[in-house]
Amino acid sequence: MRISAFFTRDVPLQPPVGGPSLPLPTAFQEADFVTRPSPDPARPAALAPLSYPDFRLLWSATLVSNFGGLVQAVGAAWLMTQLTDSATLIALVQASNTLPIMLLAIGSGALADIFDRKALLMGSLLFMAAVSLALAVVAWSGGLTPWLLLGFTFLLGAGQAVYNPPWQASMGDLVDRKDLPAAVSLNSVGFNLMRSVGPAAGGLIVATLGASAAFAVNAISYLPLLGAMSQWKPKLAPRVTTPEPFMAAMGAGLRYVALSPNLLRVMSRGALFGFAAIAVLALLPLVAKSHPEGGSLLFGGLLGCYGIGAIGGALLNPRIRARLNNENVVRMAFAGFAVSALVLGQTQSVWLHAAAMLPAGAAWVLALSLFNVTVQLSTPRWVVARALALYQMATFGGMAAGAWIWGMVAGAQGLDTALTAAGLVLLAGALIGLWLRAPEFGTVDLDPVNRFREPALMLDLRGRSGPIMVMVDYRIDQADVPEFLRLMQRRRNIRRRDGARNWALLRDLEHPDQWSESYHIATWDEYVRHNLRRTKSDAEVAVALRALHQGDSDPLVHRMIERHSVGPQDDVPLVGKIEIP
Secondary structure, eight states: OOOOSSSOOOOOOOOOTTTTOOOOOTOOOOOOOOOOOOOOOOOOOOOOOGOOOOOHHHHHHHHHHHHHHHHHHHHHHHHHHHHOOOOHHHHHHHHHHHHHHHHHHHHHHHHHHSSHHHHHHHHHHHHHHHHHHHHHHHHTTTTOOHHHHHHHHHHHHHHHHHHHHHHHHHHHHOOOGGGHHHHHHHHHHHHHHHHHHHHHHHHHHHHOOOOOHHHHHHHHHHHHHHHHHOOOOOOOOOSSSSSHHHHHHHHHHHHHTTTTTHHHHHHHHHHHHHHHHHHHHHHHHHHHHHHOOOOOOHHHHHHHHHHHHHHHHHHHHHHHHHHOHHHHHHHHHHHHHHHHHHHHHHOHHHHHHHHHHHHHHHHHHHHHHHHHHHHHHHHHGGGHHHHHHHHHOOOOOOOOHHHHHHHHHHHHOOHHHHHHHHHHHHHHHHHHHHTTTOOOOOSSSOOOOOOOOOOOOOOEEEEEEOEEEEEEEEEBOGGGGHHHHHHHHHHHHHHHHHHHHEEEEEHHHSSEEEEEEEEEESHHHHHHHHTTTTTTTTHHHHHHHHHHHHSSSOOEEEEEOOSSSSOOOGGOOSSSSOOOO
């Protein structure tokens, strides 16, 4: 038996001071993604994000950190070839660095959406600096074994897993939305600018000073970024609810992505691309070692060619996106990387191998930057870090599995067979776009509406009080029922995506023009969050439903606290003293 502890009519909301007025009743809190054309704004200049002082400072410091990370990667990969001849262990250097991202990213994304992102960023940087320093000391003492090296790279990957979601989500805090694609591309340019010189420098450092010096360089490279991060003062929106519980936040992120088909398509393609493309990077030390003149310098040079190609891809990215839709860009990236893998697998020339790394680098940037921007522009700010974390879990999980599998294939069937097979999988990935097309981004406005105000309650509720049941009453003309049901189907997806449970649509048997939408929310705090998640795109369904509702007044909203047992101890105190006539 359900006891209705309060039964109120919705109260009209006042628009925010200085804000636009929208004809929306409070009953309409969410709407689904609306696939509609939007004005195509003038494309921002590729360097526009550098006009933002905070972005410019952090981007510059990140260049130094990226340089150190790439030097460390060369040192770890090449040192493993000296410690063992096992192709599987050599490939696992890449897997040990990417596996933690798959395992830990969703937790980091939840933390980044509910706590201070700057604190998470600085904490992860300090952790990675300490691990790098410890790795340098152990390598200098001669105590490294293959499995100990994998353990250190796993810890560095864990630090990166915590760092990535809040850093990627902070792009929206550092630059305006219109400059977000350019900011993501500039991040790629910065990383690959260092990739064009970092691996070669790393090869030189390893050849002359040893791997321990490469690890020490990485430890030192975190210092400028820590200094820049300490000076950054992000503008935080005022918190209007208590922080979302950690487990609930992870569940909300998983639920949002699971109910967002566009995000699922991006993540599927990203996982497949990562799985096949990582074969080139994971097996590149063996490619370099297979040449008579092979050594750490050749390995670094091949990675340098890869970085040059990536810079070219990042610089051409805006022009390519202006001429091709997202799916064609993704197909081009898959095909370009496939050609590179096939050349590496089917030829023996050092010069052809160096040339093959150029399109591989360009394809890597084209695909991953497009996936990243699509996720950011297809996700509202309240859940963007969790969506990015899940995207990274899918992509880096594919990389970790691919590095392990391609390493085993190379050990059992040979290096050429593994690279050729990876190239064929990449070609298949391009064809899969016939069924799993990459979505276009920028077709919906996901900025928050910010019009919800908590109603004046007559019961003394706490934030954890619940469960809360909400019912919204409509009067719908029979001629409008098909359109009403179509809108309600979208409304159901929105409610569930933003936290509602047990959604149902009811129709009165004696008065068939009366309909009721009902759903449950775990607590009152969750109900407030549910409403604050409403975006401007969501408002379109709300307006359409209000237009179908018969009568001058808005649909009636009932907010009730639910009880499944009856007893005096279950009562909730009233607010003040109420006279009952």
